[in-house]
Amino acid sequence: MxxxxxxxxTQMDSTVVETMLPYLREKFGNPSSRHRQGRAARAAIDTAREQVASLVSAHPSQVIFTGSGTEANNLAIKGYVAGVMSGRLFIGSTEHPSVTSTADKQARFDGWSRFELPVTENGLLSDEAMEKLNMAKSGDLVSVMLANNETGVIQPISELYGQLGLKDKGVTIHTDAVQAAGKLPLNFSALGVHMLTLSAHKIHGPKGIGALIRDKSIAIEPQMDGGGHEAGLRSGTENVAAIVGFGAAAVLAHExxxxxxxxxxxxxxxxxxxxxxxxxxxxxxxxxxxxxxxxxxxxxxxxxxxxxxxxxxxxxxxxxxxxxxxxxxxxxxxxxxxxxxxxxxxxxxxxxxxxxxxxxxxxxxxxxxxxxxxxxxxxxxxxxx
Ligand SMILES: Cc1ncc(COP(=O)(O)O)c(C=O)c1O
CATH class of the missing domain: 3.90.1150.10 (Aspartate Aminotransferase, domain 1)
Known part of the structure; x- marks a missing residue:
């Protein structure tokens, strides 16, 4: 084959599998439990959070683990829109469905509308896209992926947004970096974004685990309510083995x-x-x-x-x-x-x-x-x- x-x-790296196995066997504690087993699971999550943060040069407290890259894209867009009365969503025309269909739904809410940013035949944001983006105002949300899953085209978002002064205008910026991770050096703050999506299974980690890296000055509403896990942004008992695997994969990808x-x-x-x-x-x-x-x-x-x-x-x-x-x-x-x-x-x-x-x-x-x-x-x- x-x-x-x-x-x-991607195939899981054997180091990743080995790192995960104890958390599928004897280290099965619930990270919210106060006893020794619970504390061990919590410590493993803390380590993985540091490892994932380090892949994108972010602070561990900026990492929200989610059940997939899809979920992280949903949390970024739905979570942001839920906290803002009105605004405009500017979405790249070559985004993953987890961004496009999420944006479509949000644009049905009163006060929100959606603008598609066209690309050239080379897959880069066109002049027309730049003109549209130039209209973006404080409170609006822009989501353009860093690298495309089908063509591999890399979007120079920090340069483009810098030219337009989007951040200074108060525009909120999300990027789907699922395909870029492990293939491009990533620095969360240098990219000039407020939210960034990752997924473990694209970097030789397990499936069913992703992360949203976020600038904590941007308010997002949880899409999953419950016990307040992941800084209140994603309730549900953590998938410890998958999180640990994501951490191990992030270390390998980085190194x-x-x-x-x-x-x-x-x-x-x-x-x-x-x-x-x-x-x-x-x-x-x-x-x-x-x-x-x-x-x-x-x-x-x-x-x-x-x-x-x-x-x-x-x-x-x-x-x-x-x-x-x-x-x-x-x-x-x-x-x-x-x-x-x-x-x-x-x-x-x-x-x-x-x-x-x-x-x-x-x-x-x-x-x-x-x-x-x-x-x-x-x-x-x-x-x-
Ligand atoms: C660019 C991009 N974003 C998001 C996703 C979704 O990630 P996940 O499979 O973890 O839901 C994918 C998966 O194919 C992708 O290629």
């Missing part, structure tokens, strides 16, 4: 960032040099600053979904869009937002590399893709005759 779908999820990025860039360069030799393949946004692990491309003749299944049969795991939208055959909203026509967007595939991929795997992938394209084309031409 060659796994090239690391933006959908290996430079080494891993260099390796991934070398692998992607090899991959894209190979792809460019295959007739009909076009790499999307290849002139734009992208995550070093991500390569999204279109093919001339075959639909992404068809090729995905052909490659799966050959033991290669790849995506034809984001994992969340792969269950239906509607073309990727991200690619169509970049101005791609629907039929071409249906012919897109995404390779997302991980730290454990090898050069041999890239060679095998390229060879297999060429073979499958050739066999598809010959079947298609026979059918045409």
């Amino acid at each position: 060659i796994y090239l779908d690391n933006n959908a999820t 290996s960032l430079v080494r891993t990025s260099e390796k991934l860039l070398a692998l992607r360069t090899k991959l894209e040099n190979g792809l460019r030799m295959i007739p009909g393949i076009e790499i999307i946004a290849d002139k734009t600053d992208r995550l070093v692990n991500t390569s999204c491309f279109t093919m001339a003749s075959v639909e992404g979904e068809t090729m995905l299944m052909m490659l799966d049969k050959a033991g290669i795991a790849i995506a034809s869009g984001s994992a969340c939208s792969s269950h239906d055959n509607t073309p990727s909203k991200i690619l169509t937002a970049m101005g791609m026509d629907k039929s071409l967007a249906r012919r897109a595939l995404r390779v997302s590399l991980g730290k454990d991929n090898t050069e041999n795997e890239i060679d095998t992938f390229l060879e297999t893709l060429k073979m499958k394209l050739a066999s598809f084309n010959s079947i298609a031409s026979n059918v045409a005759i």
Whole structure:
């Protein structure tokens, strides 16, 4: 099996699994209990909070653990809107559904409206987006992701928002950094945002655990009420093992960032040099600053979904869009937002590399893709005759 779908999820690192195991076995205490076992669980959460904070150079008290990246995006947007009478939501047009659908719902509330920020064909915020953002006023909320899950395009948000003076105008800024974490150096305050979303399973940690990093001067309303866990912002007995795993994954991601990025860039360069030799393949946004692990491309003749299944049969795991939208055959909203026509967007595939991929795997992938394209084309031409 060659796994090239690391933006959908990553394999848990064995160190992460080992770190978690005691919390699934003998260290099962409830972190809210006062006895020794409870205190041990609480201490483990405190350590993980420091580790996750350190990945983004934030203070541990700024970390709110949530049940996923999706939940953290919901908490950021719903939690903020719930505390402000009226305002405008400015949302990137290539955001993850956990941002777009959350924003859609909030815009139905009295006093709130939603503005979509268009992107260029390279996936970057367009001039029109900048004009719209220039209208943002104190109390409004902007949410644009740091790096895109399908194309890997990196949005230079701190520079753009700096030029517009958004923070000085009192605009609240959220960013979904789920795909950026572990691939880009992240510094919460240098980014100039008030809220930032992370998810553990994209950085070799467990699924079902995320975090919202927040500037404590911004009020957010909890979306889950109860015993007041996570500074009152996310009630519910903590998933200690998952939190501990997230902490361990954050340490690994932090420590290996430079080494891993260099390796991934070398692998992607090899991959894209190979792809460019295959007739009909076009790499999307290849002139734009992208995550070093991500390569999204279109093919001339075959639909992404068809090729995905052909490659799966050959033991290669790849995506034809984001994992969340792969269950239906509607073309990727991200690619169509970049101005791609629907039929071409249906012919897109995404390779997302991980730290454990090898050069041999890239060679095998390229060879297999060429073979499958050739066999598809010959079947298609026979059918045409
Ligand atoms: C950019 C982005 N944001 C948010 C999420 C959601 O994270 P989670 O799977 O932890 O809910 C994903 C997952 O695919 C993602 O790629």
